Amino acid sequence: MAEPNFYDSVYEVARLIPKGRVTSYGAIAAYLGTKGSSRMVGYAMQAAGRVDPPVPAHRVVNRQGLLTAKFHFGGNLMQTLLENEGVKVADDQVQDFKTVFWDPSIELAL
């Protein structure tokens, strides 16, 4: 079911992120085949807050596991949500990032 819209594709993948896991923009972009459009993934996320059902954008972080999106969430909301799901966050960074990392190109490749 390939969505004709780049945004919708990003939303779907973002919704597929399991609880307590996080992924990176580049991972989603690579999964969509547009590795170079890593920025677009985040850009789509911005609009994600306007779509329905809502997308767990708080589970999407940058390559460094840094909560880059928290600035858009409006404070510590993002970190709170992540910790609420079992993701340890400290200094705006995901702890054990590689452990909680969820790569769609691998998890969904099956």
Next chain:
DNA sequence: CATTTGACTTGAA
């Protein structure tokens, strides 16, 4: 229709 921007990534100094 052309230009600018953007929740990023990777490479080089």
Next chain:
DNA sequence: GTTCAAGCCAAAT
């Protein structure tokens, strides 16, 4: 190891 710069694609203006 850290900092700077360039590159990438798509949507918004």
